[in-house]
Amino acid sequence: MTPPSPTTGQVRPLPDTEGEPLYPGKRPRVDKGKSASGSSQKTTKFAKKNAKRLKKQREHQPDLCSPEDVQWKDIVSLLGEDVVNNAIEESREFQSPFEFLEIVELEVKAVCSNGDGLAQSGVEGAKPWVVVVPFTLPGERVRAKIFKNARMHSIADFLEIVRPNPELRDDSRVKCQYFSKCGGCQYQMLSYEKQLEFKRNVVVKAYKNYSNLSESQVPEIQSTMPSPEQYGYRTKITPHFQAPPTKADRDLWQKEIAEGKVPDWLKIGFNIQGQNKVIDIEECPIATPVLNDALPNVRKNIHDTIHTYKKGATLLLRDSLETTGDSPKNICITSNHATIRETVGDFTFEYLASSFFQNNNSILPSLTGYVRDAIFSLYPSDDSSRPTHLIDTYCGSGLFAITLSPHFSTIAGIEISGDSILYANHNAKLNNIPSEKISFRKGDASDIFQTVSEFPPEKTVMVIDPPRKGCDDAFIQQLLKFRCKFVAYVSCNVHTQARDVGKIIKATENDGEGRRYVLESLRGFDLFPQTAHVESVAILKLV
Numbered sequence: 001m002t003p004p005s006p007t008t009g010q011v012r013p014l015p016d017t018e019g020e021p022l023y024p025g026k027r028p029r030v031d032k033g034k035s036a037s038g039s040s041q042k043t044t045k046f047a048k049k050n051a052k053r054l055k056k057q058r059e060h061q062p063d064l065c066s067p068e069d070v071q072w073k074d075i076v077s078l079l080g081e082d083v084v085n086n087a088i089e090e091s092r093e094f095q096s097p098f099e100f101l102e103i104v105e106l107e108v109k110a111v112c113s114n115g116d117g118l119a120q121s122g123v124e125g126a127k128p129w130v131v132v133v134p135f136t137l138p139g140e141r142v143r144a145k146i147f148k149n150a151r152m153h154s155i156a157d158f159l160e161i162v163r164p165n166p167e168l169r170d171d172s173r174v175k176c177q178y179f180s181k182c183g184g185c186q187y188q189m190l191s192y193e194k195q196l197e198f199k200r201n202v203v204v205k206a207y208k209n210y211s212n213l214s215e216s217q218v219p220e221i222q223s224t225m226p227s228p229e230q231y232g233y234r235t236k237i238t239p240h241f242q243a244p245p246t247k248a249d250r251d252l253w254q255k256e257i258a259e260g261k262v263p264d265w266l267k268i269g270f271n272i273q274g275q276n277k278v279i280d281i282e283e284c285p286i287a288t289p290v291l292n293d294a295l296p297n298v299r300k301n302i303h304d305t306i307h308t309y310k311k312g313a314t315l316l317l318r319d320s321l322e323t324t325g326d327s328p329k330n331i332c333i334t335s336n337h338a339t340i341r342e343t344v345g346d347f348t349f350e351y352l353a354s355s356f357f358q359n360n361n362s363i364l365p366s367l368t369g370y371v372r373d374a375i376f377s378l379y380p381s382d383d384s385s386r387p388t389h390l391i392d393t394y395c396g397s398g399l400f401a402i403t404l405s406p407h408f409s410t411i412a413g414i415e416i417s418g419d420s421i422l423y424a425n426h427n428a429k430l431n432n433i434p435s436e437k438i439s440f441r442k443g444d445a446s447d448i449f450q451t452v453s454e455f456p457p458e459k460t461v462m463v464i465d466p467p468r469k470g471c472d473d474a475f476i477q478q479l480l481k482f483r484c485k486f487v488a489y490v491s492c493n494v495h496t497q498a499r500d501v502g503k504i505i506k507a508t509e510n511d512g513e514g515r516r517y518v519l520e521s522l523r524g525f526d527l528f529p530q531t532a533h534v535e536s537v538a539i540l541k542l543v
């Protein structure tokens with residue numbers, strides 16, 4: 001049976017030609033003359049294949065909250081639901097007005113949550129269609145080269161700005177020589193205030209599209225918390241390089257290396273925007289100065305030893321406080337097995353170089369301080385009902401548990417990574433927090449409810465800081481049973497956060513328990529200036 005044609009009210013499918021990710025490494029090949037000539041048998045075979053592919057495209061549904069899904073919602077919002085629904089009803093949704101590799105001039109109308117411009121043909125009466133063009137801003141006229149056609153939209157490479165929007169763009173702000181090629185940053189041409197405004201809008205859209213909450217249930221979203229450092233903040237970078245070419249060319253490039261040359265194919269850096277291809281990067285202005293100082297040597301080491309590699313590899317450069325010597329200084333660590341040290345306010349943290357730690361140290365005191373204030377500012381200082389217990393789920397090496405420890409009498413943390421838990425316990429000692437007060441255990445987040453059965457829910461705050469995919473249902477169900485007074489949901493993916501927060505609030509609306517969660521406050525945090533990424537903190541309160 002053919003599945004019913006989806007409508008915009010449902011989760012919108014975004015087509016995906018070969019089931020590859022949104023920005024495929026492999027771009028479509030030009031099938032020169034494949035359909036134009038050849039035997040009729042061949043043509044029929046080709047037509048059948050095409051029909052099959054179109055059917056697959058029509059049926060494809062992106063995962064809820066996936067980058068494709070987020071982008072699709074922005075596309076629908078720009079085109080209008082009716083327009084999209086009509087096109088789908090009439091099976092026109094894959095009829096792109098643009099050819100593969102066509103160069104087009106377009107008007108940018110909006111910016112997508114991932115930072116790409118959403119453009120349309122400026123010609124009156126043109127077919128409703130969106131072209132996604134990175135590095136462009138609303139109000140600009142741009143030239144772009146189409147490289148993929150999909151449902152109601154195409155994806156294009158940015159070529160040039162034909163007419164800038166001077167209210168938004170000032171290219172003299174751009175500090176990186178690779179900007180508009182490297183896929184790392186999207187917003188260097190924008191003022192910092194505008195970047196924060198754009199990111200606030202991402203939070204607004206995420207809660208509109210994914211929380212399932214009514215407008216009145218979502219509080220006014222606060223302005224995005226700025227990062228004290230807007231360049232030179234990234235304490236970790238992971239440049240990579242691709243595998244050396246096959247045997248056939250090996251003699252040639254080994255000769256080049258022997259002559260002290262760097263072979264042409266050897267690029268050490270980050271992915272080119274929209275491609276699975278590396279751009280050679282000699283400096284990264286958003287990385288901290290010590291990482292930039294170390295990069296030339298790290299690169300040289302690969303140039304000198306590339307003949308020993310059979311595969312590509314990812315390098316690690318991490319900023320750390322030197323643990324020996326009298327005066328602390330920052331150094332670059334490149335070993336996955338080393339211990340990294342950094343301070344957050346008055347606290348010291350150590351963690352394994354290969355494990356998770358937030359990548360922008362400069363904003364961490366604001367982030368952890370915000371969680372503290374968002375809760376304790378609701379109580380007078382002598383109020384006996386102030387929270388006393390803290391649960392830090394997805395706790396890593398103990399960032400929230402430890403920085404918030406002065407404000408609680410009892411703290412428990414849980415984390416799936418054994419290495420991080422070892423360091424969380426170590427960090428508790430390092431910061432002189434007694435073991436009777438704080439404990440960390442390795443396990444799935446949902447296991448924490450066994451540990452905290454003695455915690456008084458009415459006086460307990462739970463921090464949730466999951467990976468991008470958010471929380472699973474098992475965890476949410478137990479959280480709903482436990483029902484602590486506050487949940488501080490910290491997230492690196494505001495879309496899954498909105499989904500989970502919506503689930504929690506909706507589940508307590510009419511469940512007969514008498515008390516429900518409300519969304520007390522919502523704020524984006526700019527952990528990654530110059531990029532389109534935003535982190536978000538939602539405070540839920542049981543009322």
Ligand SMILES: C[S@@+](CC[C@H](N)C(=O)[O-])C[C@H]1O[C@@H](n2cnc3c(N)ncnc32)[C@H](O)[C@@H]1O
Pocket residue numbers: 356357358393394395396397398399400414415416417420443444445446465466467492
């Ligand atoms: C975004 S990080 C947050 C870490 C910590 N809160 C911090 O800010 O440094 C998410 C953490 O969740 C951990 N994690 C992933 N899945 C988990 C699970 N099912 N249960 C517990 N922890 C998990 C990861 O190992 C990672 O340390």
